[in-house]
Amino acid sequence: MGFFSVLGDIYQILKHTFRQVFMRPFTYFFPFEDRIYPERTRGRHIHVRKNCTACAQCVRACPVVAIRIDKEDKMYEKDAALYFDYTRCIFCGLCVEACRFDALFHTPVVDLSEGDRDDLVYGPDKITTLDRDPLEWRGRRFR
Amino acid sequence: MSESTGITASTLARQIINRHPQVSSRPLGTNEIELVVPSDKIRGVVTMIDENVHDALPESIFGIDLENDKYELIYIFWSHSNRMLVQLRVSLEGERPEIDSTCDIFPGFEWHERETREMFGIEFKNHPDPRLLLLPDELEGVFPLRKRFQTDQSRLDETGIAPPKARPKTGGDDE
Amino acid sequence: MSPDILDEAMEIWFGPQHVSAHGWATKLTLVGDYVVECDPNAGYFHRSAEKVLEYKNFRQGSLVLERMCMLEAFLAEYPYVAAVEKIAELEVPERAKIMRTIMMEMSRLHSIQFWWGQFNAELGFFTMALWPWVDREYSLDAFEELTGSRHTVSYSTPGGVKYDFTDKVLKQLDRAIKRFEDRLPKFRDMQMGSPTFRARTKGIGQYTVKQGLKWGLSGPPIKACGVPMDLRKDAPDPNLAYNMCDWEVPITENPDHPGESDALDRMEQRFKEAETSVQIIKQLLPQLPEGPIIDPKARAKANRLPEGEAYARVEGTRGITSLWLKTQDKAQTAYRAKIRGPCIASYYALKDLVPGAKFADFIVIFGSLDPYPGWWDR
Incomplete structure (x- = not known):
């Protein structure tokens, strides 16, 4: 009641404010900086051709028919x-x-956006490696 | 909530079979029972469930296409106070089978009946609102959940492996 | 109603482009400020899941289910898995049972936190909307750490679960629960003590148990009337671990109107639901035994199923969620799968519940029943 409770409220507010000011922001400066994804993140795949036996089990398991196999x-x-x-x-x-x-394997790479729809079909050259061309915009490189 | 004491699935089945001798019963599990009901007796049986089980919850109605113009309808009721599950099974035949609507007894069945009508072509007589529920207007009369409705499987040809065996076609006006 | 009143009636489509109406639309007929007729429309979110399930094998099927309601993905995918396990007669390892139950309760907690924020956003209390959503992020972090995905988890599989708990997952789960418990009393005071919120929800959308059961309502909307209808107690699933801990079905009984519930009771009920979930998780986490997380023979057994019918049900966040599965002998895909979502009843109930209410109260009634369009459109 009265003066002291108001003082208490003000203290609560100030405590909260100061804590928020000195906390690291929840957001990321995305294209240049990204959060650390957990190990199990199901992002884009990587195909290790050395181990592959062309058994096509992945093609059969796929529920949306997203994988095509070329055995030749x-x-x-x-x-x-x-x-x-x-x-x-x-x-x-x-x-x-x-x-x-x-x-x-899945990789923790989840930013797959492309300018062209056809670029989203990852052929054998793209799916076997994680390297990709860096994107440049106004002189700054990201990815 | 205190209007009646508990009733077990077998007691309910016996009461229903006494009133409608054409109904037969089959136990499904502990206090779970299935009643096979002729299609003209469905209103009588559902009314008896409503009267004898004071907290009957209408869970769902759905159809099954058994092919060759044979259909089955399943009605599922759950009673919390008796921990009792009642499943009614109705066999129907014909190109556009008909059955009496029960949604004036259990309003919760209204949408399940509408859905069964648009998906299987089973007419519910005296249904107050027989519009399409989920489908767009151009799919009226197509009945997508019937087995003869073929879906587009052309994507499977793109995989580079031999496609799994297609479902055998059983006549009908598939596109 | 005399015909000249209806002459002034105005029809308003609430949705599908309204911000609260994510995938549904309701036609309201208004006279003045009062709704005289309510016609809920379904089908805006229809993805023909039941037909899709007829073409997917038994390991792929649960993926379709979890996309019905991504807010309760762990709960939503379970009925399919349970039905397959019933037909194939698979054994589930003890560790997998407990892990499933913990994640299902986490899913319920997360779903309630989301609903809580969304309900407040619909009422216009946007501050109170964002705060529960911050806490929800902690649950999502745990989901992501465990399964690699925030919403579409694909966790349960016939015969067990796919991913094992790591120390980091357990730490994240603890953090999420602790965060929720720390902040709940304060938030609850803020929410239930707010006179504006009470005025907007008290006596709105009131119905009796009998009415609710006739519509087919289940879950929190019925428990808020004081009836402990909960499948976790009524029909305990042998493949889940609800009987391994000590808890009571949460109910809300309002002395002002016994046997009935209004929007305020349903809010109260969901707080209790979340508390019960936390209670269950806290009891189950120390009981976690060592051992395998999946039956090694399950993969082969779930490939082809014998002929059979199974009806699997689970108490979802919103009510009874069930799946009826019929298979033919040596089948690779389901012959018929029927998904019964709880919200088909709560959305249908608007038809009888809304007329007579003010237009502004429509969204209160809708929000307090917590319908999610994925469950009626499927």
Whole structure:
């Protein structure tokens, strides 16, 4: 009641304010800085062609038919080329689970946006590597 | 809430079979029972459930397409105070089978009946509001959940492996 | 009603472009400020999930279910998994049972936090909307750490669960629960003590138990009338761990109107639901045994199922969520799968509940029943 309770309220408010001012912001300066994604993040895939045996279990497991396999295209003895269609992929993780030869993994890369729809179909050249061309905008590079 | 004492699934089944001898029963589990009801007796049975089970919860109505113009309707009721599940099974036949609507007894069934009508083509007689529930107008009379309604499987050809065997077609006016 | 009153009647479409109406639209007929007729429309969110399920195999099917309601993804995907387990007669390891239950209760807590914020946003109390949503982020962090995804978790699978708890997940779960418990008493005072909020919700959308049951309502809208109708107690699932802990079904009984509930009671009820969830999680976390998280034979067994029918139900955040599954012999896909969402009843109930209310109260009635369009459109 009265003076002291008002003082208490003001103290509460100031405490809250000061704490917020010196806290690290919740947001990120996105294209230049990104949050650390957990290890299990189901982002885009990476295909290790050395281990692949062209068994096509990932293709059969996919519920949305986002994976296409080309068994003719061989880089090693018995591997195959995979085409991932990220316009369809729902990142459910069934293909990675189905792979028994450690040839397919999710990566914590989730910013997949492209300027062209066709670029979202990741062919064997893009799906086997995590490198990508850096984007430049007004002289600043990000990604 | 205190208007009646508990009733078990078998007691309810016996009461219903006494009134409607054409109904047969089959236990499903502990205090869960299935009643096979002829389609002309459905209103009588649902009314009896309403009268004898004071807290009957109308869970759902749905159809099953058994192909060759045979359909089944399942009605599911749950009673909390008796921990009792009652499942009614009605067999229907014909191109556009008909059954009496029960949504004046349990209003909660109104939308389930509307959905079954648009998805399976089962007519509910005396339904107060037989509009389409979920489908757009251009799909009226197509009945998408019937087995003869074929969906587009062309995506499977793109995978590069042999597609799984398609469901056998059983005539009908599929597109 | 005399015909000249209806001459002045005005029809208003509430949704689908209204900000609160995410995937639904209701036609309201107004006379003055009062709603005389309410016609809820469904179908704006229809994705033909039941037809899709006829083409998906038994490991893929739960993905469809969790997309019905992403706010309670752990709960939503469970009925399908349970139905497959019933038909295939799969054993679930003890550890997986407890992990499932913990994550389902976390999912319920998260869903209630989201609803709480959304309900306040719909009423116009936007400060009170954002605060629960901050706490919700902590639950989402735990989900992401555990499964790798914030909403579409794909966690349960026939025979067990997919991802094991790590120390970091347990720490995140503790943090989320602690955050919620710390802030709940203050928030609750702020919410229930607010005279504006009480005035807007008291006596709004009042119905009796009998009416609610006839519409098919279940879950919090019925428990708020004082009836402890809860599948977690009524029909305990052998593959879940609800009987391994000590808890009571939360109910709200208002002495002013026994056997009835209004929007305020339903708000109160959801606080209690969240508290019960926390209570269950806190009891189950220390009981977590060591062991496998999935039956090693489950993968092969769930490939092809014998002929059978199963009806699996779970007490979702919004009420009874169930799936009826029929398979043919050696089937790879379901013959028929029927999803029964709880919200089909609560959305249908608007038809009888809204007429007579003021236009401004419509969103209060709608929000307090917590319908989610994925559950009626499927």
